[in-house]
Every structure is written in structure tokens, then in C-alpha cells.
Amino acid sequence: MSDTVRQEDDHGSLVINNKKLLMWLFLGSDCMFFGTLISTHLIYRKLYPESYDPLLVFDLELTSFSTFILLMSSFLMALAVSAMHKGELKSFRRNTIGVIFFGLIFLACQVYEFAHFTNEGLTLSTNTFGSTFYMMTGTHGVHVAIGVFWLISLYFYSYTGKMDAHESAVDIEVAGLYWHFVDIVWIIIFTAVYLIEYIPGLN
């Protein structure tokens, strides 16, 4: 009796690991977080004719460079996840160090950018552009910093000998999902906050 029932309907129809599903839900929620921040920025962008012109401070070369670095870190993250799936611990460590390094470069660029903007006279309280820009990119920066910290922890954890390809691959994959998401959000911010200012018709 029980066997026939089991054949008909098994455990939940969506077979996805608990941790992965939790991360997907968090990312769904996070989309709304960044959605709110980015829409606040876009609403305030050209609210008044005398609104602040971001081209006074933007440096597209630097931001393009840091965007490229973050994109490449995502590539290394994918390699790290794939290495863990195959159980190649050394390759995993090499790629993870790469992700951490690239993430730190991105953060350094952001710190430089913030310092540069502040020197140019743009602070949190100068105008609405300052408020929305710093809060949005700052929130993203905190996400990157948490990701870097998480990956450093995983890197050191890999030396304890408690990692195995079966159990830990999921953990790495979850960290990877987070990292890729943070990367994608940056692509959107780069487009909607930086590149948009360079389209002549939109001013």
C-alpha cells in the first residue's frame, strides 16, 4: 500500500536544497531593496531644472574599470563553484582568492570614488543626488564587503578538513548565488546611475 502511494506522489515537487531556496528568497527580497533604492534615485534625478549635474564628479573610466573587475570576479566565482563540485580543493582555493582579491579592488575603487566625490564637495547632505547616490552605492558596497568576508571565512574553513564535495558544494553554491546577484545589481546601478548621465537626450 505505502509503496504505491510513494510511487504516485513523492516528497515536495520542487526538489531544491533548503539553503539554496532560502538564498533565492533572500535575493528576491534583496531585489526589492535595491529596486526601492534605485527608483528613489531615478525619481529624484531630474526633479528640478536646477538639479545637480553628476557629470561634475563622475569619472567613467574608473567606474568602468571597477565594473569590469566585479564582472571578472563573478567568472572566478563560477570557476570556484565548479571546482568544489568536482571536489578539487586546490582549484577552489585559487579561484576563491581571486574573487576575494577582485572584490577588494572593487571596494578600494569605491572608497577612492567616495573620497574623491567628498573632496569635490558632494556629501550625503549636499543635495538629493548625494543622499540617493551614497546610500544606494553604499548599500551595494556593504553587500560586496559582506560577500568578501563570507568568502574569506569559506577560504579558511577549507583548511579545517571539514569540507567535502557533497556537503560543502551547496554552501559554496549559495555563496556564489549571492556573489553573482551582487554583481548583477552593480550592472544595473552602473547603467541606471552612471551611464544614463552620458545619454545626451535625457538631460
Next chain:
Amino acid sequence: MSQTETEILTPSTIPSTETHVLKPERSQLGFMRPDHSRSVIMDWLTTVDHKKIGIMYGAIALFFLLVGGVEALIIRTQLAIPENDLISAQRYNQLFTMHGTTMIFLAIMPLNAAFFNFLVPLQIGARDVAFPRINSFSLWAFVAGAIVINFGWVLQALQVMGLFEAGGPTAGMTDLAPAMGWFGYAPLTGTNFTGAGTDFWIMGLQILGIASLSAAMNFVVTIVNMRAPGMKMMRMPVFTWMTLVVSLLIVFAFPAITIALGQLMFDRCFGTNFFVVAGGGQPILWQHLFWIFGHPEVYILVLPAMGIISEILPVFSKKPLFGYSIVVFSGAVIGFLGFAVWSHHMFTTGLGKVATAAFSLLTMAIAVPTGVKIFNWVGTLWGGRVRFSAPMIFSLGFVWMFMMGGFSGIMHSSAPADAQQQDSYFVIAHFHYVAIGGIFLAVVAGIYFWLPKMIGKMWKGKLSTWVAIFSTVGLNVTFFPMHFLGLLGMPRRTHTYLEGFGWETYNLVCTIGAYILAFGILLLVIDIIRCFRNGEPAGNDPWDARTLEWATTSPPQVYNFAKTPIIPARDALWEDKYGPENRKITHEDDHGHGIHMPSQSWMPFIAALGFIPVGLGMSLMQAGIPYMGYVAIFGLLVLGFGIALWAIEGPGGYHMHPEVDAA
């Protein structure tokens, strides 16, 4: 017990397992885990058992229900006669702000969370939620948020006694408990208008939001992944379905308020310009962000109530729920549409004709799935063998009273009518019919229905009838006259009024009604205490119910089900009791592995405790107390260390063998 036996668990076949026989193990940190402790306090603080967490949510929520109720009584007493001077205008503002905030975030949401926690794993045949430690974290973060948001009262008391004077950014402000209304409209929340009370409100709500988000994600994973074999989505009890919809609403709606609160905090603490008009900010943005969260929040509050009713009506009508799939689908549609109607709170702000028409239409549209549910409940009653037990009385009250609130809601959906009703007592009447006539009655129905399962004791006597009479009469006497008050032009949030507008009699009647309602709630508390103290053993299934939670013992064992049930049909227990042979519940063979139990942990408690210094530090900094910024940073460190140790200690876990012990 063999596989073919149909009975699941009875106290006689499976005695309670003596957990103290088990020895606590070491975590990966090297500490002893707090498992199997004989200390009751330690056991409850570190528990990861969804049933204990649910009971704690319920107890704390009932406490705050009484706090919010007392606040409401003071408000009503102040308004009983014209030009009353029982309390000052500022105190009145604080009371209605904290009444709304307390009832929504500290009473109804955690009461719903109590039912989610206790029932969902039992209803889907699971051992626990997907992430037991996150569940414990959600509970304690909720407690931390509740403490932070109410701390303003302590400071206010000190200020009244002359022992405290606000300095720093809010120097000279005397409102130290929140005083700007539960939706905190900008620019009233600016530092030039309100004092540190607003900061307590911001930090408290932020922490409560984190608690709700982590709980909601946990429940989605639980419902999607932890169902017993055979428990297909369309076999789940409607309450579990509504939990899923509500959890998804929380996941997608709370970020808007989190960011809005963050922006407001930055405005107040770090000088940004999000809602500061002088700096180019737009106060209207706050309204949009708040209601993008706020309207789904309304459904976050009411959908669990609808789930409770959908469980109780079939049991006491001896009929399956009429149109199960359409009830589930309507719930999902309500949740989905709930995101598209926020601007009906803002018809008078000048949205433009097209936007107003669109939100008006969508608001009318959302009445359709709600109406479908009402008709399905009536269809369930139709031709049923109705038993008027306590849960049924409250459920029937819900259907009628909730419909009243729904009718005035449809009136609001028409923008021209709403322009007249905006900010008047008509609106108060509307949402209190929904909140008390709808949600409160459903929650009381749920308490009468499930408390025997939670504590294993049955209600004594017929006090429940008097609770029902006093609360419904009180509700109607209080809030029905408010419709007229609103149409006569009495504005909400006015701390007193002059004679001669024709408001005197109505206000006096409202106040009398409020005391009748309060007496009803007092009787409810007495009845609950009587049930705890003198209740007879309830047995597994005192109501002849239909769903899986009634198949296990009352109260359920820590492991819920000794063997994982295999679910052959919807209304699993009913089919098992009265259905054909091929619809009986069978059981999975665990092959002697026993039941894997999660280990208890201090870490979620410690991490959540870190929220208290964060919230209080940030708020007290605004009140000009020195070094409070460092306290906030210390709180963040506690939170961080708690989470880090939580990760390092590992999930742990041990096995229980109920049947082996029985033998």
C-alpha cells in the same frame, strides 16, 4: 506499531520520551550544547522547537494586545465628552501612534506568527521548520524590536518626573515616545518636528522587519520543502496555504519599508535629504514607499485570519471546505493584487486622473476574490450539520463582521467618496471592523480551536459564549457610530472637540462600547487562564477535526510524529477516520534510524540580543546622551559575533527513538 495500522499516535501506544536520558553533546566550538537541560528558563531561551516558539510568540502577543487595548481605552476615555482634559494633546498623539503600532506589529502579526509556528509543521507532517535556529532568531529579534519601540515610554516617564531632558539633535523636544501616527508621514518625522520618539519607532520597526523577513523566508522553505510524502500542494490545509501566501508577501513587501525607514534614519541621524523639503526631498515619496509596504501588510494581517476560518468552518459543519481550490486561488490573487492598490491610501494627494482611476479599479477588483471567499464559506455552511461550539461562534461572527468592514472598504475604493471620507472617523470605523471584527474574532476562534492541541487541555464551561457576546456587541457599539461621526465630519487624530457639532452622543456611545469590548477581552483572558489551570485532558482530536495536526498527541511530542505519515488525500485525518480503505494514512518506515532532532542553541538568542543596544544606542544618541554611538556599534558586534559563532558551532542534532523506548 506496524505499517498497516491506521491510528497514528496515542499516548498509550507511545509514552513520552524521557529526553533527560540523553546527554548533551559538544558543539564544534567546544561548548556543551544547551540540550536536555533541566533548567526550564534555559530550555525556553535556547529552544528551537517550533511549538515552544509558537507558544512564546502567542504569549507575548497577547500581552501586547492588552497593552494596545489599554492605550485604546485611554484614547476613548479622553474622547468621551467634549473638551476633556484627561490627557494632553501630545500624550494623545503618542497613545494613538503606539496603539496602532502595537496592535499591528506587536499583537496581530506575532499572533499570526504563533499560529504559523505551532501549526504549519504539524499540518504538513514535518518534524520542525526548515531552519529551527533561524526560527528562534526571529522570535528573539521580535522581542528586541518590541523592547526598543516601547522604550520611549520609559524615557518619557523620566522626562515627566523631571529626570531627563533631551539634548543633541532633538534638543528641546518633549515627545520621547513616538507621536507622529503609525504611518509616520514625512515631514512630521523630521528632527525639527518630532523628538527621539520617532527614532525609537524607526529602530524598533526596522528590527521587527528583520524578524518578520527571516521568519517568512523560513516558512516558505518549510512549506515548499518539508511536506510529508503525499502532501501535495493542493492537499495542504488552507491555513498552510495562506501562511505561504503571507510569507511571500512579507518577503516582497517589507523591503520597501526597510529602505524607507533607512532613508528616514539617515535623514534624522546623518543629514540626508530624502524627505527634507529644504534639501530638495519629497515627503510624498515616503507615502508611496510606506503604502507599497503598507497595503500588502493589510493582507499580511488578514489572510491568516481567512486561513483560520477556512479550517474551522468545515470541522463544525461536518463538510469539506466548499471549493477548496478556488479559496486557495482567491487567497493567492488577493496577495498578488495587494501590491497594486497602495495608492488608494493617497487619493487626496493629487495623483492625477489616470493613476486615480487605475487604483480605484484595482481596489474594486480586489473585492472580487474576497467576495468569492465569503460565498465559499457560506457554501461550506450550507446543508452542513452545524455545531455551535466556541470556535464556530467566533468564526460565524468573523464572516459577518468582516463583511461589514469589506462593505465600507468598497465605499473607499471610489475616489470621490474617499476624498470625503479621508482622515475622518469613517476610516477608523472601516479598518476597525476589519481588524477587530475580522482579524481579532478569527484569532480568538483560532485560540478556542487550537489551544486544546497546544496545551493538551480542554475548555471548561461556556464562558466563551459571553466572550463572544461582549466582544461583538462591544465592537459594534464602539465602531458602528463612528461611520456617522465620520460623515458628520469628525476628523481622526483629534485629541478633543468642541460642543455643538452633534458629535457628543456618538462619542459617548463609542466610549461605552469600548469598555464593553474590553470586558469581553477580560473574560477571554480569564477563560484562557481557567483552561490552563482546570482544563480536562483534551485527547488527540476533541473537535472531530479533519487535518493532520489533530492526528498527533495533545500537546504534541517534541518530535511531532513518531513516524512520518504518508498522506493519501486532502483532509487527511478525516479520510483516515471515515474514508475508504485506500485513503487511510500510512507511515514511512524509518529503518531504525529514529527521528533526527535539531540541537538547541544560545547563538540565535545572543545574536538577536545585539539588536537592543543597536536600537537603543541609535535612538538615545538622537536624544543627546553621550557615547550612545559606541553602544550601537557594540550591539552590531554582538550581533556579528552571535552569527559567526552560530555558523561555527554547526547545526548538531541527535536521534530519538520513541518506539524503541516504548518497547
